[in-house]
Amino acid sequence: MDFLKKYIRIYWKKYIIVLIFLTLEAICDLLQPTIMSKIIDNGVAAKNLNYVFHMGGIMLLVTVIGAVNAATRNIISSRVSQKFGTELRGDLFKKVQSFSFDNINKFQGATLITRLTNDVTQVQNFAHGMMRIFVKAPILCIGSLIMAVLLNPPMALILIGVIPVIFFIIYLNVRISYPFFVKIQIALDKLNEVMREYLSGVRVVKAFNRFAYELDEFKISNDNLTNASITGMKVVSIFNPIITLVINLGIVVILWMGGIKVNNGSMQVGKIIAFINYMTQILFSLVMMSHVFTMFIRAKASAERIGEVFDQENSLREIDSPADVKNIKGKIEFKNVDFTYSGSLNPVLKNISFVCNPGEMLAIVGSTGSGKTSLINLIPRFYDVTSGELKIDEINVNMMNLKELRDIIAIVPQKTMLFSGNILENIKWGNENASVEEVQDAAKIAQAHEFIMSFPEKYTTQLGQGGVNLSGGQKQRISLARALLKKPKILILDDSTSAVDMTTEGKIRRGLKLYLKNTTCIFIAQRITTIREANRIIVLDNGMISAIGTHEELMKNSDIYKDIYYSQMGREDAEYGK
Numbered sequence: 281m282d283f284l285k286k287y288i289r290i291y292w293k294k295y296i297i298v299l300i301f302l303t304l305e306a307i308c309d310l311l312q313p314t315i316m317s318k319i320i321d322n323g324v325a326a327k328n329l330n331y332v333f334h335m336g337g338i339m340l341l342v343t344v345i346g347a348v349n350a351a352t353r354n355i356i357s358s359r360v361s362q363k364f365g366t367e368l369r370g371d372l373f374k375k376v377q378s379f380s381f382d383n384i385n386k387f388q389g390a391t392l393i394t395r396l397t398n399d400v401t402q403v404q405n406f407a408h409g410m411m412r413i414f415v416k417a418p419i420l421c422i423g424s425l426i427m428a429v430l431l432n433p434p435m436a437l438i439l440i441g442v443i444p445v446i447f448f449i450i451y452l453n454v455r456i457s458y459p460f461f462v463k464i465q466i467a468l469d470k471l472n473e474v475m476r477e478y479l480s481g482v483r484v485v486k487a488f489n490r491f492a493y494e495l496d497e498f499k500i501s502n503d504n505l506t507n508a509s510i511t512g513m514k515v516v517s518i519f520n521p522i523i524t525l526v527i528n529l530g531i532v533v534i535l536w537m538g539g540i541k542v543n544n545g546s547m548q549v550g551k552i553i554a555f556i557n558y559m560t561q562i563l564f565s566l567v568m569m570s571h572v573f574t575m576f577i578r579a580k581a582s583a584e585r586i587g588e589v590f591d592q593e594n595s596l597r598e599i600d601s602p603a604d605v606k607n608i609k610g611k612i613e614f615k616n617v618d619f620t621y622s623g624s625l626n627p628v629l630k631n632i633s634f635v636c637n638p639g640e641m642l643a644i645v646g647s648t649g650s651g652k653t654s655l656i657n658l659i660p661r662f663y664d665v666t667s668g669e670l671k672i673d674e675i676n677v678n679m680m681n682l683k684e685l686r687d688i689i690a691i692v693p694q695k696t697m698l699f700s701g702n703i704l705e706n707i708k709w710g711n712e713n714a715s716v717e718e719v720q721d722a723a724k725i726a727q728a729h730e731f732i733m734s735f736p737e738k739y740t741t742q743l744g745q746g747g748v749n750l751s752g753g754q755k756q757r758i759s760l761a762r763a764l765l766k767k768p769k770i771l772i773l774d775d776s777t778s779a780v781d782m783t784t785e786g787k788i789r790r791g792l793k794l795y796l797k798n799t800t801c802i803f804i805a806q807r808i809t810t811i812r813e814a815n816r817i818i819v820l821d822n823g824m825i826s827a828i829g830t831h832e833e834l835m836k837n838s839d840i841y842k843d844i845y846y847s848q849m850g851r852e853d854a855e856y857g858k
């Protein structure tokens with residue numbers, strides 16, 4: 281939990297100030313029973329009205345001082361805890377943003393969301409509590425004990441007997457309930473995961489009428505959370521009444537001893553009332569302390585989970601003095617590259633070697649799962665090669681600054697990802713400073729301009745989250761325009777026109793050919809009409825390069841390629857009337 285040190289360094293001074301106010305507030309609370317006992321014994325019992333008014337005034341003053349302290353402390357503590365929460369959430373978000381794909385794969389998306397929201401709130405609540413009742417409770421407890429000893433040392437022995445018992449019960453409570461709260465957190469994570477999966481796949485769920493299945497999944501997770509919470513609460517709720525019982529037994533003993541002392545004239549009634557008041561304050565503070573521990577347990581579990589995120593080392597290492605990439609031309613070279621996903625035993629890419637020259641168009645074709653996406657993901661260092669070398673213009677990508685490397689590459693992923701905002705904003709992700717004309721030019725090449733202009737709001741049409749109000753092909757074209765606007769040295773297209781009809785795809789291809797004169801383009805495609813346009817084609821089979829060459833060369837010497845060709849051309853010949 282080293283990550284907390286940063287915030288302790290920032291806020292310790294304010295915490296001390298809060299502590300001073302808190303102590304003053306507690307002292308005011310502690311003075312009240314003694315003042316009251318004096319009013320009863322020396323004022324009411326002695327029928328001295330002046331004394332009653334005088335001490336009543338003092339009591340009121342102490343109350344006001346206590347209230348002013350409490351209000352000031354509340355303002356400071358609320359501000360500090362809010363700021364702390366905001367900073368912690370921000371730092372955590374930054375950390376997650378710096379994660380490599382490998383790091384993200386280690387955490388499931390849903391647990392990251394829970395860590396950023398619920399876990400931060402738990403730690404923030406605890407920090408707030410630390411500036412309120414959590415610290416006040418021990419002060420009240422010890423202070424009440426001291427005041428009780430000052431009032432009547434023999435009777436205070438009862439308290440000294442009761443308090444260790446209570447501490448022991450609180451200790452047991454913490455030991456026993458900790459694992460239950462960890463279970464609650466895990467159950468909450470699972471529930472979030474199920475909800476997220478359902479919401480992101482809601483269309484498929486509807487299309488396949490999988491409501492019953494999803495409902496069952498949800499019910500199981502929901503029931504698990506309920507059961508874990510109930511068990512956790514049961515454990516906690518067994519302990520609180522035990523604490524109250526022990527304290528009340530102490531009060532009964534005080535009343536019994538006090539009664540005897542008042543009868544034989546060795547003690548006054550006011551002192552007994554004050555004594556019971558202190559006893560009640562001890563009860564209150566101890567019960568509070570057991571709540572504190574419950575919250576501590578939760579906050580500790582949350583802080584550990586947040587700590588796991590902060591402790592996660594970025595699996596992509598960056599070197600201190602990176603190579604200069606300003607004059608990169610875009611030559612890509614794979615040299616005996618093997619790649620295995622972390623946590624997986626078998627390599628998905630084996631001994632990959634090829635060169636793609638600047639400005640060349642290289643197509644990758646292969647059956648599903650043959651490793652095409654894995655291969656192109658290595659170029660922008662979404663993952664690092666396991667062995668071998670990957671170079672751009674003779675520079676190993678590991679020697680480049682990650683941001684600079686990604687600046688020269690644009691990628692259109694297989695799964696289109698658009699963000700809420702309008703179309704213009706989405707395309708401008710490629711280049712924030714692009715002019716409207718540049719955006720439109722990119723959209724024209726991507727064959728997106730026409731359909732965008734057909735919308736009433738044109739480029740300012742708002743997109744729902746993930747671009748829900750667009751068709752699959754429209755989303756792909758906007759995603760392509762976004763990449764083109766970046767004017768990259770290397771363009772990577774991962775089956776990025778799969779949802780576009782063939783005529784439109786033909787237009788995109790022709791546009792790209794003109795546009796891509798100085799851009800190296802590596803693209804994955806399934807359609808032979810798209811692939812055959814490439815300068816060279818790699819046939820990937822089970823993670824290995826089975827053949828590489830032009831369309832004509834492969835038609836001569838690659839059986840896999842020929843199979844793909846003949847399996848499609850019958851259909852496409854018919855479509856094109858070839």
Ligand SMILES: Nc1ncnc2c1ncn2[C@@H]1O[C@H](COP(=O)(O)OP(=O)(O)OP(=O)(O)O)[C@@H](O)[C@H]1O
Pocket residue numbers: 385621624628646647648649650651652653654655694
């Ligand atoms: N994050 C991951 N962790 C572990 N294994 C993965 C991961 N992503 C992909 N794989 C595995 O790597 C292999 C290659 O997957 P990849 O996505 O590269 O294939 P592909 O040729 O692009 O497939 P498709 O044409 O279906 O997109 C598959 O067996 C897949 O299960």
